[in-house]
Amino acid sequence: MCGMTSARKPYPSDVSDEEWALVAPYLTLLPEDAGQREHSLREVFNGLRYIVKTGAPWRWMPNDLPPWAAVYQQAQRWLKAGCFEQLAHDLRAVGTVALTLEV
DSSP states (O other), X not given: OOSOSSOOXXXXXXXXXXXXXXXXXXXXXXOTTOTTOOSOHHHHHHHHHHHHHHOOOXXXXXXXXXXXXXXXXXXXXXXXXXXXXXXXXXXXXXXXXXXXXXO
């Protein structure tokens, strides 16, 4: 599934298409059409970004985003799999290459 799955009004914390194209490969632990997936990964990631950017408690997740428990559980899977560390590592490597090319 690409983009938002509902007709909800976007939040300022929602991931842009360009950002999603960058992070999606790091967050896809199972195929997007996996049978047990109830919410799109992009919407789950939007929920995580909402919590991170607003500092709101998990249980205060807005009703038009996936349920807080689904977002929390997926975030724990991403953390355990090292998704964010790998993304940060690769971004640092790209930044280093870019800096060396400028010199």
